[in-house]
Amino acid sequence: GAVVSQHPSWVICKSGTSVKIECRSLDFQATTMFWYRQFPKQSLMLMATSNEGSKATYEQGVEKDKFLINHASLTLSTLTVTSAHPEDSSFYICSAGGQGGAYEQYFGPGTRLTVT
Amino acid sequence: GENVEQHPSTLSVQEGDSAVIKCTYSDSASNYFPWYKQELGKRPQLIIDIRSNVGEKKDQRIAVTLNKTAKHFSLHITETQPEDSAVYFCAASSKAAGNKLTFGGGTRVLVKP
Numbered sequence A: 001g002a003v004v005s006q007h008p009s010w011v012i013c014k015s016g017t018s019v020k021i022e023c024r025s026l027d028f029q030a031t032t033m034f035w036y037r038q039f040p041k042q043s044l045m046l047m048a049t050s051n052e053g054s055k056a057t058y059e060q061g062v063e064k065d066k067f068l069i070n071h072a073s074l075t076l077s078t079l080t081v082t083s084a085h086p087e088d089s090s091f092y093i094c095s096a097g098g099q100g101g102a103y104e105q106y107f108g109p110g111t112r113l114t115v116t
Numbered sequence B: 001g002e003n004v005e006q007h008p009s010t011l012s013v014q015e016g017d018s019a020v021i022k023c024t025y026s027d028s029a030s031n032y033f034p035w036y037k038q039e040l041g042k043r044p045q046l047i048i049d050i051r052s053n054v055g056e057k058k059d060q061r062i063a064v065t066l067n068k069t070a071k072h073f074s075l076h077i078t079e080t081q082p083e084d085s086a087v088y089f090c091a092a093s094s095k096a097a098g099n100k101l102t103f104g105g106g107t108r109v110l111v112k113p
Helices: none
Strands: A004-007 A010-013 A019-025 A032-038 A044-051 A067-073 A076-081 A090-097 A105-107 A111-115 B004-007 B010-014 B019-025 B032-038 B045-051 B056-059 B062-067 B072-077 B086-092 B107-112
Touching (some): A004 A090, A010 A019, A019 A111, A032 A067, A032 A076, A076 A090, B004 B086, B019 B086, B045 B056
Parallel strands (some): B010 B107
Antiparallel strands (some): A090 A105, B004 B019, B019 B072, B032 B045, B056 B062, B086 B107
């Protein structure tokens, strides 16, 4: 099956700093990638949809200037959490859209962000 | 937009018994309904999915049923085992919405040996 990696798997940063998370599709080209956030004991909430070569589409309530998404190539999308605050501490998971317009999404292993 | 509700939020079953989780969705355009199993700190793992042109799908001990008219779908796990203990999420998506997945709230399943 398709493989999606994320880096780093966990990160601790200080309040006010920025953190970049990378999401890579290792064995296929992903024209669409999705970024989710999951708080403890809660469901996955879609933050934004990222299409290669174009601006990301953010879900209602997600600050686009705070969560910068770049999808520069068909195998790499990045999420940068700018001016991080403790309330941004969460599990961030990316997924890559199915090949050829197929429905299935392939999830990365997630990144645990802790802001102190 | 799509709204997916999932019940129950927790489910405790005896090993060997069946577990059923139910989800309802709001958007009649949704046509893809996956189920995921997530263990603590891990990525969601697709266990079964169903498309809107099918009413039922089975894979060994796992089955999913879909009622498009009523806009609900269910996950059935038979002969449960302790390793089935995890959080299960249903989701819905449509091509019209760019294949975005909307997740249910999750069901924490505990299989007691």
